[in-house]
Amino acid sequence: KLTFPFKVDIDFATGHVTAPAKVLTRRLSDLQGLFMDSAAYEQMLSRENPVLYDVYEIQVPEEAGHLASCTTVIYPGKVGKEYFFTKGHFHTIEETAEIYTCLRGEGYLLMMTRDGRSRAIKMTPGVSAYIPPYWAHRTLNCGGEPFVFYGVWPADAGHDYAAILDKGFKQRVMEVDGKPAVTE
Ligand code: PA5
Ligand code: NI
Numbered sequence: 367k368l369t370f371p372f373k374v375d376i377d378f379a380t381g382h383v384t385a386p387a388k389v390l391t392r393r394l395s396d397l398q399g400l401f402m403d404s405a406a407y408e409q410m411l412s413r414e415n416p417v418l419y420d421v422y423e424i425q426v427p428e429e430a431g432h433l434a435s436c437t438t439v440i441y442p443g444k445v446g447k448e449y450f451f452t453k454g455h456f457h458t459i460e461e462t463a464e465i466y467t468c469l470r471g472e473g474y475l476l477m478m479t480r481d482g483r484s485r486a487i488k489m490t491p492g493v494s495a496y497i498p499p500y501w502a503h504r505t506l507n508c509g510g511e512p513f514v515f516y517g518v519w520p521a522d523a524g525h526d527y528a529a530i531l532d533k534g535f536k537q538r539v540m541e542v543d544g545k546p547a548v549t550e
Contacts, residue, residue: 369432374424378469381439381514383422390421394445397453399531402538403446410445417441418450432521439514440473440507447540449473454504454535456480458524464503466517467494472509474548476537477501480529484536486548489515502530506539508546 375384393415394407401407410416423436443450454476457464466475468489475495478484479502487495489505497503507513538549 367427369427376437376469376516378514381420381422381437381469381512383424383437386425387436388423388425390423391417392419392421392453393417397451400451400453400534401445401448402540403448406446416443418443419452426521428521430520430522433518434521434523435516435518437469437514437516438505439512440471440505441512442471442507442510444541447542449506449508449539449541449546451476451506451539452504453527454502454530456500456502456526456529457519458526459520459522460526461499462520462523463499464497464517464519464523465494466497466503466505466515468492469514469516471507471511471513473505473507473513473515474539474546476504476506476535476539478536482536484550486537486539489513502535504530504535508539508541 395415419440421436421438426432473489475487539546
């Protein structure tokens with residue numbers, strides 16, 4: 367089936383994408399068990415259930431050959447001393463890569479392999495990071511404004527959250543003396 371060319375408009379300030387885009391909203395309650403300070407998590411959740419991030423996905427067929435893309439907006443905030451982050455995932459087809467380009471704000475891209483390697487890349491506007499095949503990826507906002515990035519990946523790659531929900535990420539980014547610090 368032939369797909370016809372199209373365009374969308376991306377608002378770099380808000381991350382909003384004009385149709386055809388699908389919005390996915392993740393709240394604090396969707397990230398149960400992932401933050402280091404579980405007492406701070408429970409305490410925050412007992413008071414409020416804030417949106418941690420929104421994903422605006424540009425709709426294409428989920429088939430080999432197509433490229434899927436989205437903007438992600440992570441709002442500023444912390445659970446205890448740990449900055450708001452995305453769930454993080456491996457791709458279901460693990461030998462697929464992804465590119466993240468920062469449009470606004472300040473954050474980190476954390477990556478790890480199943481055999482225990484990890485890398486962190488600081489993301490500021492204009493930084494474009496390459497996530498090679500086999501690397502799980504999570505992003506976080508360590509600034510005071512929305513952190514917005516644009517990601518592109520093979521449309522059939524899929525998202526596999528199981529290992530992250532089970533074991534989490536090795537690296538974390540916490541506020542230490544008022545500044546973000548990457549912990550091993
Ligand atoms: O495909 C990607 O890597 C991104 O679009 C992410 O899905 C997005 O940033 C949200 O993160 P997660 O899927 O880990 O909740
Ligand atoms: Ni991905």
